[in-house]
Amino acid sequence: MSSQNDLAQTLKALHKPGDPIVLTNVWDAISARAVTSLPQTKALATASYAVAAAAGLDDQDLTLDANLRAVEAVAKVAKASDKPLTVDLQDGFGDELEGAVRSVVKLGAVGINLEDFGREVGGLYPVDVAQGRIRRALAVAAEEGVPDFVINARTDALLVGQSIDDAIARGNAYLEAGATNVFIWGGRERGGTRTEEVVKACEALGGKLNVSLVRVKPGGLTLGELREIGVARVSVGPQLMMRTVGAVGEEARSILNGEGV
Template sequence: MSTQNDTARAFKALHKPGDPLVLTNVWDAITANAVASLPATKALATASYAIAAAAGLSDDELTLEVNLRAVSAIAKVAKAHNLPLTADFQDGFGDQLDEGVRSVIKLGAVGINLEDFSRELGGLYPVAEAQERIRRVLAVAGEEGVPDFVVNARTDALFAGQNVDEAVQRGKAYLQAGAANVFIWGGPSRKGWSRGEVEKATEALEGKLNVILVRMKPDGLSVKELAEMGVARVSVGPQLMLMTAGSVGDAAAKILAGEGV
């Protein structure tokens, strides 16, 4: 019988530079079931922005309690389909980091996204502190019997006004602290980042990079192109939720106008 750490180890092994793990992020049991039922799905991943929106909150207002409630429902789906689950854990919810990680592991998750932008500070954690938070996550995971727990360390350096070189340096520091992979987020104002930037970061991080597939941008890079660049992980964040909400609105408008379902 496989253990939770066996699942974590298998999940970590899915991160292959040049043959990336593709995650179509979910936010509740309904979307989790829809994605988990697809033969090509290799793991489930949550999106905190979408979870917050489903609870009537902004991403900044999402609490640990609300996040765990959603993860709990999604974890049941992951277990039923025998799929690894990784949870978007924002900045670790400040001083609730250890408590939160222990809870999410007990729910069945084998990985998290952990950001270096602190809502409490209103800015980036100093690199050394962000590294220490990664080490704390892995220490708790070890105590819970999941030493291969996967930390996808997200840096918001670009969002905070720094350049790609600075984002890469943060990424390297997080890998040194034990993160398995790095997610460099460009922020909403950038609308993604350029091919040259992705190539530069991928080379510097030896492929241990998560890039968001910008499905809502006509000239966005494809999964194939990102794979050719050598990235190890591709996700979509809350984009499916935003697309779904638009589709529901369009369908409802037709029904209200007198059309059939």
């Protein structure tokens, strides 16, 4: 069984530009077991939107306690499979940042997603504040024996109307602060991140870019295309959960209509 920092080192090493780690995000123990049963799975990652939905909450209303309950269940599966676990910690829950990081590390996580849109401020943190929050999170993880803790730093610059250049500048600042990788969130409202934006950001960030693979509608970049562009991390967010809900509803409809197998 690997030590926790060994798992952190493994997760960090899996972020290879052009040969990205692919994360099929989970939200509970059942989904985690299904994903870890696949030999292609290298690590587990939660998705806060899916975790919130499973708890009957909207993503923006997810509490730290509700998130930790889901993390505890997923972490047991990760430990049993000896795979790294990274947790979607949203914005770090404001002033609860250190406690939140300490809690997920104690549960077994070796990485987090950390956003720069603070719910308590209703907008983006200033760059220096966001950098400070990354450093604070890393310091807590190091105190808990995980100096190689992985932060995938998400910026919502595009979501608030800023340019891809603004998002890239924030991303480079977050890498400077110690983040392993950067996630530039395009958002559903603007139709995600455009191909030319992905290419530009990937080049400017030295490949240290996370892109969300679109699976709920046609037309997005394929995994092969993302590899060619040179990204280091690919995830799916809540899309597995969304597709699962559809499958459950269809099976229930079939049963209620008296249809055969």
